[in-house]
Amino acid sequence: MVLPSTYADSNCSLARALEVVGERWTLLIVRDAFYGVRRFGDFATQLGIPRAVLTARLKLLVREGVLTRDESAGTVEYVLTDKGVALWPIVRSLITWGDEFYSPAGVRRAMRHDADGAPLDPDGRCTECGTLVAVPDIRMEPGPGYEPTGKELDPVSAVINTPRRLLDPITTAPSRS
Template structure:
């Protein structure tokens, strides 16, 4: 039996959520928004996504109130920020199963430098750290390529606070 092309009319919250974030590029766009990417051209450069696909995904994410488009930049809304635990869980799963060198990105509590566990609990102070107080940096499994990275990738790989716009 073939799967239906949409699940919007189904009585399943997971199926409905997949209607919003289940497309191939969508979670990567949202991930990059957490990492500070805000401009169309920067998303296109960082992801290598076809511009027409990016246009459609951004438009849809704005329509679904995951992103807001203000003054030429895309920002996560309150609804979009709620995706962080899901992204974090998927990164942890990917590191555990597909990163033999260790975690690709390390998350820290900005206030005290403590490492964060997958639930965003700081090992230094024990508190659950809000996204706005979380910094990200390359982890031990991060691979440095011999070629020069594009400017967006170079900025994203620098230690930085989540949600801080790239400059």
């Protein structure tokens, strides 16, 4: 039995969602957008993704309303929309799952409530105050399972690997977009 190449006409919400975020690289692009990556060249450098693939994925994410393409700062930047930010529980869950099953040394990037510094539980609640922490109030920092990859000299990686709030734009020297 031959499977269809797309599920756009499917009556299944999961299948239709996978049409948007299910391609290889797409969730990594979204993850990096949460980390503050905004420029084409920075996505390409950080992910090591072929430029043609990155172009296609960014166009899809913009067309589907997950990202916006902002040219107002004199450079092209890709910014998560509200629809894109709504993907955070999925991204967070996949990170947590990956840490549990594929990171024997422990959590690679710890998530904390920026207001009080307490860790977040797997559901995104602050372990100190019990608040379900909104994405802009989450601080990501290297965790006990963090292992340098050798990319730390790259300015984007250097910023990502320091304690910082999600969605805060990474500001590095302008890159080609």
